[in-house]
Structure formats: C-alpha cells, structure tokens
Amino acid sequence: MLDVRGVSVRYGDLQALWDVTFAVRAGELVAIIGPNGAGKTTILKTILGLVRPAAGSIDFRGAPLTRYPPYDRVARGIALVPEGRRIFPNMSVRDTLELGAYTAGRRADLRPRVERVYDLFPVLASRQRQAAGTLSGGEQQMLAIGRALMADPALLMLDEPSLGLAPVVIDHLYDRLGELKGRGLTILLVEQYVAGALELADRAYVLETGRIVREGAGHELLADDYIQKTYLAL
Amino acid sequence: MAPPAVQTVVELLLGGVSLGGLYGMMAFAFSLALATTRILNVAHGGFLVLGAALAMLFFRFLHLHFLLGTLLLLAIFLLVGLLFEGAFVRPLMGRPPHAVLVGSILVTFGFALALEAFLGFYWADLVDPQPSFTIPFPAPTLQVFGLTLSGTRLTILAIAMLTAGLFHLLLTRTKMGKAARAMSEDHEGALIIGINPRRLSIRIYLVGVVVTAFSGILYSTTAPLEPYSGLPLTMIALTIIVIGGVGSLPGALLGGVLVGTAEVLTTFLAGGAWAPVVYLLVFFLVLVVRPEGLFGVREA
Amino acid sequence: MRRWAAGGLQGLAVAAGAGLLLALPQVATRDIVTAVFFALIFITLAVSYDILGGFLGYLNLGQGAFFGLAGYVLFILIVKVAFLQHLGPAGPALAVLAAVAFTALFARLAAYPLFQLRGAYFAMATFGLMLLLGHLITNLGGLTGGAYGLYIPTELYLPLRPAYTLALLLTGLSVALNALLARSRLGMGLQAIRQSELAAAAIGIDLFRYKSRALVLSSLPSALAGCLFALYSGYIDVQNMLGAEKTLFPVIMAMLGGSGTVFGPVLGGVIVRAIDVSLKNYLVLPVPALGIYGLILMCIGLFMPQGILPFFLRRRL
Ligand SMILES: Nc1ncnc2c1ncn2[C@@H]1O[C@H](COP(=O)(O)OP(=O)(O)OP(=O)(O)O)[C@@H](O)[C@H]1O
Ligand SMILES: [Mg+2]
Numbered sequence A: 001m002l003d004v005r006g007v008s009v010r011y012g013d014l015q016a017l018w019d020v021t022f023a024v025r026a027g028e029l030v031a032i033i034g035p036n037g038a039g040k041t042t043i044l045k046t047i048l049g050l051v052r053p054a055a056g057s058i059d060f061r062g063a064p065l066t067r068y069p070p071y072d073r074v075a076r077g078i079a080l081v082p083e084g085r086r087i088f089p090n091m092s093v094r095d096t097l098e099l100g101a102y103t104a105g106r107r108a109d110l111r112p113r114v115e116r117v118y119d120l121f122p123v124l125a126s127r128q129r130q131a132a133g134t135l136s137g138g139e140q141q142m143l144a145i146g147r148a149l150m151a152d153p154a155l156l157m158l159d160e161p162s163l164g165l166a167p168v169v170i171d172h173l174y175d176r177l178g179e180l181k182g183r184g185l186t187i188l189l190v191e192q193y194v195a196g197a198l199e200l201a202d203r204a205y206v207l208e209t210g211r212i213v214r215e216g217a218g219h220e221l222l223a224d225d226y227i228q229k230t231y232l233a234l
Numbered sequence B: 001m002a003p004p005a006v007q008t009v010v011e012l013l014l015g016g017v018s019l020g021g022l023y024g025m026m027a028f029a030f031s032l033a034l035a036t037t038r039i040l041n042v043a044h045g046g047f048l049v050l051g052a053a054l055a056m057l058f059f060r061f062l063h064l065h066f067l068l069g070t071l072l073l074l075a076i077f078l079l080v081g082l083l084f085e086g087a088f089v090r091p092l093m094g095r096p097p098h099a100v101l102v103g104s105i106l107v108t109f110g111f112a113l114a115l116e117a118f119l120g121f122y123w124a125d126l127v128d129p130q131p132s133f134t135i136p137f138p139a140p141t142l143q144v145f146g147l148t149l150s151g152t153r154l155t156i157l158a159i160a161m162l163t164a165g166l167f168h169l170l171l172t173r174t175k176m177g178k179a180a181r182a183m184s185e186d187h188e189g190a191l192i193i194g195i196n197p198r199r200l201s202i203r204i205y206l207v208g209v210v211v212t213a214f215s216g217i218l219y220s221t222t223a224p225l226e227p228y229s230g231l232p233l234t235m236i237a238l239t240i241i242v243i244g245g246v247g248s249l250p251g252a253l254l255g256g257v258l259v260g261t262a263e264v265l266t267t268f269l270a271g272g273a274w275a276p277v278v279y280l281l282v283f284f285l286v287l288v289v290r291p292e293g294l295f296g297v298r299e300a
Numbered sequence C: 001m002r003r004w005a006a007g008g009l010q011g012l013a014v015a016a017g018a019g020l021l022l023a024l025p026q027v028a029t030r031d032i033v034t035a036v037f038f039a040l041i042f043i044t045l046a047v048s049y050d051i052l053g054g055f056l057g058y059l060n061l062g063q064g065a066f067f068g069l070a071g072y073v074l075f076i077l078i079v080k081v082a083f084l085q086h087l088g089p090a091g092p093a094l095a096v097l098a099a100v101a102f103t104a105l106f107a108r109l110a111a112y113p114l115f116q117l118r119g120a121y122f123a124m125a126t127f128g129l130m131l132l133l134g135h136l137i138t139n140l141g142g143l144t145g146g147a148y149g150l151y152i153p154t155e156l157y158l159p160l161r162p163a164y165t166l167a168l169l170l171t172g173l174s175v176a177l178n179a180l181l182a183r184s185r186l187g188m189g190l191q192a193i194r195q196s197e198l199a200a201a202a203i204g205i206d207l208f209r210y211k212s213r214a215l216v217l218s219s220l221p222s223a224l225a226g227c228l229f230a231l232y233s234g235y236i237d238v239q240n241m242l243g244a245e246k247t248l249f250p251v252i253m254a255m256l257g258g259s260g261t262v263f264g265p266v267l268g269g270v271i272v273r274a275i276d277v278s279l280k281n282y283l284v285l286p287v288p289a290l291g292i293y294g295l296i297l298m299c300i301g302l303f304m305p306q307g308i309l310p311f312f313l314r315r316r317l
Helices: A040-048 A070-075 A093-100 A107-120 A137-149 A167-182 A194-200 A218-223 A225-230 B004-037 B044-061 B066-093 B097-126 B151-173 B175-185 B187-192 B197-219 B227-244 B249-270 B272-289 C002-027 C030-056 C063-080 C082-086 C090-114 C119-139 C160-183 C185-195 C197-202 C207-233 C238-242 C244-257 C264-282 C289-303 C308-316
Strands: A002-011 A014-024 A029-033 A055-060 A078-081 A155-159 A186-191 A203-208 A211-217 B142-144 B147-149
Touching: A002 A040, A014 A029, A014 A040, A014 A055, A014 A211, A029 A040, A029 A194, A040 A070, A040 A078, A040 A155, A040 A186, A070 A078, A070 B187, A078 A137, A093 A107, A093 A137, A093 B175, A107 A137, A107 A167, A137 A155, A137 A167, A167 A186, A167 A194, A186 A194, A194 A218, A203 A218, A211 A218, A218 A225, B004 B044, B004 B147, B004 B151, B004 B175, B004 B197, B004 B227, B004 B249, B044 B066, B044 B097, B044 B197, B044 B227, B066 B097, B066 B197, B066 C289, B097 B227, B097 C119, B097 C244, B097 C289, B147 B151, B151 B175, B151 B197, B151 B249, B175 B187, B175 B197, B227 B249, B227 B272, B227 C119, B249 B272, B272 C090, B272 C119, C002 C030, C002 C160, C030 C063, C030 C160, C030 C185, C030 C207, C030 C244, C030 C264, C063 C082, C063 C090, C063 C119, C063 C207, C063 C238, C063 C244, C082 C090, C090 C119, C090 C207, C119 C238, C160 C185, C160 C207, C185 C197, C185 C207, C197 C207, C207 C238, C244 C264, C244 C289, C264 C289
Parallel strands: A029 A186, A029 A203, A078 A155, A155 A186
Antiparallel strands: A002 A014, A002 A055, A203 A211, B142 B147
C-alpha cells in the first residue's frame, strides 16, 4: 500500500533522513521505533507532504505521491495523528470531528462516521459540546485519533500516541488500536513505547539518526538482543 | 422634546456605536485574514478608500442605478480580492516565516502606497482636483421618545450588526468558517486534516475585500475619506485587534465600539484633529499595560 | 590570502570613495553637492535603520520618527530658549546635543510598547509611532508651529559646505558603527535573536535589553541626520521632517541594497537617490513618485527579498 524508497530529507544544513526505504502492505500494522531525534516524525511528515524530501520516492496505492500537497494526500486516504495531538483548543469535540472529514465532501456521510468514532471512544460522545482544549490528555489523544478516522483513511499514521499518558490510558488506547487493526485498517505507528508497539506490530523498523538500522517481525524484534539492550533496558 | 443635553449624549453614543460597529466589521475582515493566512495586510485600509472612491464615481458622477451600481461594485470588489490574493498573498505563503514577514510588509505596504498615490493622482487629474470621497446618504431622521436619531447612523449600525451576525454564522455553521478557525488555532494541525490553505485564503480575501470595501462606502456616507486615509485605517484595524485579539469576532466588535466611541467623544470634546492621537495612544497604552492580554498578538 | 587581498581591496575602494567625496565641493557644481548632501542624509537613515532591520530582523517603518523628532526638538530649543541664540555656534551645537539625547530617551521609552510585539505587528506599531508624532506636532501648534512649521533666524542656517562635510562625516561614522557592531557582543546577540528568539533566550541573552539597546543605537545617527537636515533647510514642517518618504526611503534603500550587510544600505541609497533625482528632475512621467516607490517596494518583496548586494555575492560563491 505504501512504498517509501530512498527518501532523504534535509532541514537546511542538517540531514534528518538518509536513504530511508520501507513498505507497509494492506492490512498490516507497521511500527517504526527509535530514540529522540531519530527522524520518526520527519518520516510521517514527509509521507503527508508537510516536508519535502531531497531525494527518493513515495508511492501510495501504486501511484507516486511526491507531487501532491498535503490536502490531496489526505483526500487520497492518508490520515495522521500528529505528535502532540495538535487539536484546536477552542473548538468543540463535535466540530473537531466534523472537521476531520474535511476532505470527505458529502455532509450526509458525517453522522455514521461520528457514531463510529463515539462507539470506539464513548467518552468523546459525552463531551460533544466541550471545547477540545479542556479535555484531559488521554481524551485529547482519543479526539486526535477520532479526527483522523473521520477522514475514513486507507492508511492511519500515528506519531507517539502514548506520549505523556498514564500506563492505564496507554493500555486502553492500544486496545483500541488493536481493534482497528482487527477491522483490517492499515496502520503505520511511530513509537518510543517500544514494548507495546512491537507487541502489536506485524512488522517493525528501527530508525537511528535518520537511518533504518534493523527490521523484522514485531515479535522477532522483541526477542532481539540489541533491541532488548537498547530499547527495553532488560 | 428631550432636553438638549440628553439629545447630545444620545447622539454621541449613537455616533460612537455606529462608527464602532463599522470599524468592528472592517477590523474583523482584517483579523480573519491575518489569523488564517498569517499575512498582515497593510493595504487593508486602502480597500475602504477604494470602495468609497468607486461608489462615489458610480453613483455621484456616472449616476448609475442603485441596484446596477451595487452589483457592479460587488463584482469589482470580488475581482480585486481575487487578484490581490493571487498576486500578493499566494506567492508569499510558501516562504519561511521570516521571509513571509519581510515580504508581506514590503508588498502590502508598497501596494498601499501605490494605491494611495495613483488614486489621488488620477482622481485629481480626471475627476476632481481635490480628491475626497463622500456619498451623502439622505436617510430620514427618526423620532423616538422625543429624541431625534440620525437615520444614516441607525442604518449603518443595523448593517454592521447584520454583518456581525453573518460572520458569526460563517464561523460556526459553515465548513469554510470552521476551517478558518482551525487554521487560526493551529496552522499545522489544519494542514494535517487536509485543509487546502490556498483555497481558504482566496475565500477569506473574497469575503474580506467585499466587507471592507462596503464598510468604506458606509463610512463615506457620514464623513469623507481621502486617498491617504488608507494607512491610518489599517492602524485603526490593528488597534482594534490588539484590544480584542486576533481572529476573535466579539473582540473585534468590542474593540471597534471602544475605538469608535473614543473617536466620536474626542472629536466632540477636543476637535477632530485629536481623534487619531487618542486611538494611537490607546494602541500603545494597551501594549504597555496588558501585553499578556493580547492573545496571539505576540506571534507573527 | 585571498580574503586578505579582498579585504585590502575593499579598504582601498572605501578610502578612494571617501577621498573623492571629500574633494567633491572643490570640483563639482552646487547642485551636485546639494544632491549628494541629501543622498548622504538618507544613506545615514538607511544605515541606521539597518541596525534593527538587518541585524535584528525587525522592520522599523518609523525610522523617520527619530529624524523628525530630533529636528523638531532642535528647532523648538533654538526658537523658544532665547539665550541659545546668543552663544554663537555653541548655541545650536548645544541644542543638537540636547535634541539627540531627547531622541535617544524617546527611543528607550518607545522600546517598552514596541518590543511587546514581533514581526508584522512590530512593523505596523513603528509606523503608528510615526503617525502619532506627526499628529501631536500638528496639533500642538503653540509649541511646534503646527501646520505652519518653524523657522530659525537666517544667521543660524548651516551653509552647504560645512553641512556637506558634516553629513559625510556622519555617514562615515554611521557605517563604522554598523561595522563595529557586526563584531561586537551586542551585534552577535542581535543576530542570535534574529535566528531564533527562543534559542537566544536559552543561552542567556536578555532579549529586551539587547533589542532596546539596538533601538537606541539606531536612533542616534538618524537624530543627527535630522538635525543636520533641519539646520541646513532653516525651516521645518511635518511634511519635510516626518513625511512618508522619511519612513519609506530607509526601508527601500536597505532592502534594495541588501539588509544585514554593512555596505548594502549605502549601495541601495545611491540607487534610490539616483532614481529619485531623475524622477523629479529629468524623467517627466505621468505618474506620482510615491506610486513608483510603492511599486518598487512590491517588486523587492516579491522578487528580490534578500536585496541586490547579497543576490550578487551569493552568485559568486
Ligand atoms: N523544522 C525543523 N527544522 C530543523 N530541524 C528539524 C526540524 N524538525 C526536525 N528537525 C531535526 O531533525 C531531526 C529529526 O527530528 P524528528 O522530529 O523527526 O525526530 P523524532 O524521531 O520524531 O524525535 P522525537 O522522538 O523526539 O519526536 C532532529 O535532529 C531535529 O532537530
Ligand atoms: Mg517525533
């Protein structure tokens, strides 16, 4: 479904990604793990078109993406749950969700989509009219995921959804991600919460200082010596 | 008959509030464009002057039929919005932040000056050697509880309130309005959910230029605008959003009424020459006294 | 080695230029000397504008406020404080000192509201400051002559020759100030702030102190230029001291030549003055000059945001 080939990204003099190649197949949950500053966020931003690569190509559902601006990529079925959530603090939960379907066009499709998000995260239903900025961190993360799902994406990308949340809340979120995966949604998950991400992932890549240094099935990497030493502190 | 003192006070208040409503609507157009595109349009006040000048040309010199003239004006303002956005706003939007700042100031300030100079020059050459744009609007006065109220000011107030209501609906009910709010609250967040910044910016400028130019026409029904009134009007819009906050509709209305009332009172008490001194002092005072209250103003 | 040679060459060029300008009154007509005098005044404005515009990256659309304020304070002192007129040349000199000091104080105070703002808001606020001064001066007719302006006695007029020499000296000092600043702690701090206010604050730079010092420094040459201009003219009013071009020219000059370089504003100044003189004297176009400047500003903003000098320097690298 998603083919990233030889992508390099520069921010001025600093090169953040070096010849990054990976793929996500339909129905898979792929994780990318790596330390701070490895370039994980940069990968997701490049896929969405917020950052322009200096080299390489990105294909989505068989067609090259590189020329399209972010809004066209969203319309083609890519949705991002960004790092730090980036919700709109003064906007109500309901409005935020409806905006998530911005590229979807038909108003009639909105209701069932909102209902599906409320089914997944019932707490959001009870907060419909509340300003998004007044939600708790966990609720904000759910809202950010709900907002992305409203676009009815073919590929859902999440950037460190566990960031700054209590373990119980993380567990809850990961259960929901598992549910989405079970429904056949294709997911690209970027995480520093390595244990959780690898457990859930079909396959995973390890990114360090802008390069992919390891890849494999989720459970394989979980058992890998290097991963255990470096990321799981076992 | 009401006592003359009461009559004067009511007149001043009505004058202040109607001028304030007018200021509020033009300031909100400025504010919305600033919040969503992050480009401060120095030429904003020039659109009021342009509106007044064209309306005067159409109605007082060419004697166009009211409806025909209004439709023609609407078409022209839409075209101006489209061209202005396409030529000056769009090319800047992709640049890095500092370049956007420098570029937008140079371009819109340059446009404001060119507009001022050309409008004054050619108007003096072709129409009237003393360029001054005014469209007297003989609305009948209204008698309420023995008070005499200016029909013109009441009309302006009504139009301003109607515009504010429409703006409110735009922001809360339409997809475009919600997208504009999202864009002003979190720029990258808005891009992530697939909002097309260019399409939004065109629409904002179409609406903005029309509202601004028509508020210029309204202004010119009570007082003349000169070619060089544009930059001071931009300063007034800026003062209002410094008081009320960038992108806030209630803030713009409140700030508008405050500045409008201050202007009317100053003119009554000290003469029209002191009115600009007062709003400029308010501007700097607000900056010194409550910098923290200026939601969003510190960013650019 | 090559850098040395280039530096030497540049020094030589500057020395040769300065020598030529010093000798100018001996060889050139009065008209030419007058034109160069005005050019020097505006170049000084542009160079001092660039302390904020170039080093700090803050657009000051009110540089002319310092110019106009100093001119007015100077004339008010000379006209209203009678004994200054009986001190001979020391009188105006004292008044100039007081005017410059007053302007610097004004700049320091203006820093409080202005540096609450950044970016485009800052630029507009500086423009508002200029408007405010203009209105105050027009309204306070008893002190400032209002719409009629102020005159000084003819015997206090500054003749062209000394005015020219002083203007040349002032421009030289103003350029030297920027060159020194580029190497000083303050200058480095300003450039750090320009790069990123957050990062600058993180390494312990007191943002407000640096910014307000820059503002005060940039007010000094402009204030002196205003005094020179006023003393040479003998008459001031709001139009000639605080008119739109006093605000416009420094920005256009610095931007056109290359903001943030020592000689960019000088180059831009020469170009703009050449355009201005030809617009007013030789080319009789059916368009207003202000409109042309507006168009120039727009073109710089759209097509050449880094200016002419950096444009070519970067080419060569
Ligand atoms: N807009 C930017 N400008 C300049 N450098 C940037 C920018 N964004 C990221 N970088 C740099 O690129 C590198 C990769 O950043 P990125 O945000 O992709 O890392 P990350 O893996 O997401 O880190 P984290 O886990 O901390 O979120 C970092 O060194 C960062 O400083
Ligand atoms: Mg990241």
